[in-house]
Amino acid sequence: MAKRSHVTTTINGDEYEFLCEPDQSLVDVLRNELELTGTKEGCSTGDCGACSISLEGELVCSCLVLGVEADGKEIETIEGMAPSADELHPLQRHFLEINGLQCGICTPGILVAAKALLEKNPDPTETEIRFWLAGNLCRCTGYDKIIRSVQSAAAEMRGG
Amino acid sequence: MDDVRYEAPESPDVAVSLLAQAGSEGKVFAGGTDVMVQVHAELIEPGIIVDIKNIPGTIGVSESDGSYTFGAATPGMALIDDEGFASTWPGIIDGVALIGSIQVKGRASVGGNLCNASPAADSTPAMIAAGAICNIVGPDGSREAPVEDIVTGPGKTSLAAGEIIISFTMPKRSPHSGDAYLRLTPRTEMDIAVVGAGVNITLDDDGNCVSARVSLGAVAPTPLLVSEAADALIGTKVDDAALAKMGEACSAACNPISDKRGSKEYRIKTASVIAQRAAKIALERAREN
Numbered sequence: 160m161a162k163r164s165h166v167t168t169t170i171n172g173d174e175y176e177f178l179c180e181p182d183q184s185l186v187d188v189l190r191n192e193l194e195l196t197g198t199k200e201g202c203s204t205g206d207c208g209a210c211s212i213s214l215e216g217e218l219v220c221s222c223l224v225l226g227v228e229a230d231g232k233e234i235e236t237i238e239g240m241a242p243s244a245d246e247l248h249p250l251q252r253h254f255l256e257i258n259g260l261q262c263g264i265c266t267p268g269i270l271v272a273a274k275a276l277l278e279k280n281p282d283p284t285e286t287e288i289r290f291w292l293a294g295n296l297c298r299c300t301g302y303d304k305i306i307r308s309v310q311s312a313a314a315e316m317r318g319g
Numbered sequence: 320m321d322d323v324r325y326e327a328p329e330s331p332d333v334a335v336s337l338l339a340q341a342g343s344e345g346k347v348f349a350g351g352t353d354v355m356v357q358v359h360a361e362l363i364e365p366g367i368i369v370d371i372k373n374i375p376g377t378i379g380v381s382e383s384d385g386s387y388t389f390g391a392a393t394p395g396m397a398l399i400d401d402e403g404f405a406s407t408w409p410g411i412i413d414g415v416a417l418i419g420s421i422q423v424k425g426r427a428s429v430g431g432n433l434c435n436a437s438p439a440a441d442s443t444p445a446m447i448a449a450g451a452i453c454n455i456v457g458p459d460g461s462r463e464a465p466v467e468d469i470v471t472g473p474g475k476t477s478l479a480a481g482e483i484i485i486s487f488t489m490p491k492r493s494p495h496s497g498d499a500y501l502r503l504t505p506r507t508e509m510d511i512a513v514v515g516a517g518v519n520i521t522l523d524d525d526g527n528c529v530s531a532r533v534s535l536g537a538v539a540p541t542p543l544l545v546s547e548a549a550d551a552l553i554g555t556k557v558d559d560a561a562l563a564k565m566g567e568a569c570s571a572a573c574n575p576i577s578d579k580r581g582s583k584e585y586r587i588k589t590a591s592v593i594a595q596r597a598a599k600i601a602l603e604r605a606r607e608n
Contacts, residue, residue, distance in 0.1 A: 181325035294420020
């Protein structure tokens with residue numbers, strides 16, 4: 160067994176400490192060491208986007224990040240998206256209202272990716288949304304309602 | 320499984336020495352978008368992973384006296400978002416923008432794309448066409464090498480054990496210069512090039528091409544610098560006749576394989592088409608500045 164590394168990191172504003180293997184992926188750490196199972200593991204090769212998180216403000220696939228790299232970094236996951244236990248983020252609400260999900264496995268990654276898009280571009284065109292979300296695969300192929308949900312949430316967030 | 324170590328030294332000398340000692344057991348780690356996949360698939364089983372991102376100079380973009388230098392591990396999104404760099408080297412941005420999804424570009428770097436040494440790497444032909452120079456550290460000290468000298472075959476580079484590309488330095492940009500990279504893929508997004516072409520040209524005040532570099536990807540075991548294609552443009556107005564001649568030179572330089580994305584014959588034929596289209600974009604950009 161390889162020597163486990165001690166890592167201190169900030170996730171959704173809270174400090175976490177964990178031990179991990181040198182080659183353990185961050186998604187594996189989130190799910191299996193920290194029980195933050197909102198982030199899903201799909202392909203493990205960076206193709207499907209189910210494990211999307213924000214690392215130091217950058218949208219990344221947590222399957223392509225090492226757990227040890229999280230040391231001293233700021234991470235945001237789907238668990239930090241809703242402002243409180245009683246209130247959903249507008250993206251989460253519009254995905255529910257417009258049925259922007261079917262089986263739901265891809266949804267946390269898509270919500271995290273869509274949030275990153277709207278922070279950068281509050282008024283994206285449909286084409287811009289589709290290109291931005293090209294790294295998030297929906298096995299149920301519910302893409303149209305996903306796009307509508309993002310557009311609808313964006314409009315509300317712009318105050319429209 | 321054997322023990323694997325992870326080190327993220329701040330000192331380039333420590334990184335070089337760790338890698339030199341490890342030999343074939345050592346793996347340089349930047350954005351991880353290739354290494355993580357290869358480790359997961361057990362294509363590689365490194366004894367030590369050396370993360371180079373804490374080494375000064377490996378991340379970030381700077382400009383000095385009209386010449387840009389950027390860290391080899393700088394994520395693609397940071398290059399895309401750097402307005403000065405992106406407007407000076409739009410062809411490199413064309414290539415970087417095609418590397419994977421937004422998530423992948425949040426980590427993947429030009430240095431990683433180069434050292435992974437895929438013949439189809441999207442940023443490499445653009446970097447070769449641009450005339451970028453690698454700043455390398457290694458057991459014998461520092462050296463520089465043009466990007467076209469790095470890849471020697473699929474997955475193979477000319478870097479010696481312990482050598483690390485720290486950064487890239489771009490030449491100064493002359494007025495009336497433009498570059499572009501285009502690729503042909505079956506899908507529009509998230510695919511691997513069947514043919515890629517990077518073209519970089521400089522015009523004089525009368526619109527004559529005074530210098531050019533043309534590079535092709537995915538049509539040979541390594542990315543190619545095709546000097547015959549550049550020669551077909553130099554001294555011309557980059558008119559249709561010159562472009563056709565450049566295209567012929569590109570097709571002649573191809574030595575491709577056939578695979579599920581395209582046959583050998585298809586790649587040879589379309590290399591000419593894609594290179595001509597890239598040259599037209601580079602020409603438009605050159606005329607604009």
